Amino acid sequence: MASRFRDDQVVDGPPRPHPEVGAFLARTAPPLNPWAGVADVRADVRERVLAVTGPLAPVAAVDPVDADGVPARLYRPGHESDGVLVWAHGGGWTYGDLDTCEGVARALANRSGCAVLAIDYRLAPEHPFPAALDDTWAALGWARRHFDQVGVGGDSSGGNLAAAVALKARDERVPLTVQLLVYPVLDSRPDTPFKLAYTERYARFAGQPGYGLNTYQRLQHVWADYVPDPALRTAPYASPTHAGSVAGVAPAVVITAEHDFLRGEAEEYAARLQTAAVPVELHEFAGQIHGFFEMFAVLTDAHRAVRAAAVALQRAFRTVQLEKEI
Numbered sequence: 001m002a003s004r005f006r007d008d009q010v011v012d013g014p015p016r017p018h019p020e021v022g023a024f025l026a027r028t029a030p031p032l033n034p035w036a037g038v039a040d041v042r043a044d045v046r047e048r049v050l051a052v053t054g055p056l057a058p059v060a061a062v063d064p065v066d067a068d069g070v071p072a073r074l075y076r077p078g079h080e081s082d083g084v085l086v087w088a089h090g091g092g093w094t095y096g097d098l099d100t101c102e103g104v105a106r107a108l109a110n111r112s113g114c115a116v117l118a119i120d121y122r123l124a125p126e127h128p129f130p131a132a133l134d135d136t137w138a139a140l141g142w143a144r145r146h147f148d149q150v151g152v153g154g155d156s157s158g159g160n161l162a163a164a165v166a167l168k169a170r171d172e173r174v175p176l177t178v179q180l181l182v183y184p185v186l187d188s189r190p191d192t193p194f195k196l197a198y199t200e201r202y203a204r205f206a207g208q209p210g211y212g213l214n215t216y217q218r219l220q221h222v223w224a225d226y227v228p229d230p231a232l233r234t235a236p237y238a239s240p241t242h243a244g245s246v247a248g249v250a251p252a253v254v255i256t257a258e259h260d261f262l263r264g265e266a267e268e269y270a271a272r273l274q275t276a277a278v279p280v281e282l283h284e285f286a287g288q289i290h291g292f293f294e295m296f297a298v299l300t301d302a303h304r305a306v307r308a309a310a311v312a313l314q315r316a317f318r319t320v321q322l323e324k325e326i
Helices: 019-027 038-053 102-112 131-146 157-172 193-201 211-226 263-275 300-325
Strands: 002-007 061-067 070-076 083-088 115-119 149-155 179-182 252-259 280-289
Touching: 019 280, 061 115, 061 131, 070 102, 070 131, 083 102, 083 131, 083 157, 083 300, 102 115, 102 300, 115 131, 131 149, 131 157, 149 157, 149 300, 157 179, 179 300, 193 211, 193 263, 252 263, 252 300, 263 280, 280 300
Parallel strands: 002 280, 083 115, 083 149, 149 179, 179 252, 252 280
Antiparallel strands: 061 070, 070 115
């Protein structure tokens, strides 16, 4: 059964950002293009994310973990939990680290009541596909030995890794409670109708010339870094959209932003899950942009989206526990 939740209404016509988004974009310089050099872009991304994360919420405990060779941090809520969410950060498989996802990890732990294992997976281009996927899978194995219930989640490229791991868990017959996909990257194809239309429609989004084209080019660049061999980019564990079937994967919670280049593939994937009888919740946030989920200091919708995700996680873990007790 599918549930669809809309924050206001995603609309047609000229794209209109949420007022908070418009104000943020007006005072913020565009990000560095990925071809500026990986070290410089990593530093730029880190600075930008930490600037919008805001103060870190206290949690009961934060423990460094070696999750079967993958550096990680385990965030525990104020009570003992038998469930854990393995969380993979975003950043085009190329940027980001445990610090850039700490705000989200703490918020999810506090609001969901489950532990969160944030992982520091290997980054491209030094470590191309399937290194990040292998690390996420290894961390899942560690989590399964230490917790009764395990879910997987991530934002953007981390959402890609979560969806791919959910497919692999299905294929390997590994139980998985839930997959949380926050504006996930799911389809490597550059010429889908949604992407082509986006590039034109968002040519001057929020008064920024070239917004759509720059977004398009950045995504193609990170795909080339993550999966250098074009023939592998449509492998299901690289592009989950290309899986022959999604039947039997873990129940999904999908969060999208209206003005996101990735919204089309996320909506299509959610619809495909529904058709395959996979329980799915789709939460759509009108007026929002890619990356809003972690922007606690500047966007009220970041808090609302994390709250929606946390409620869905509570429901997923509780449902599995009740099934075990019956």
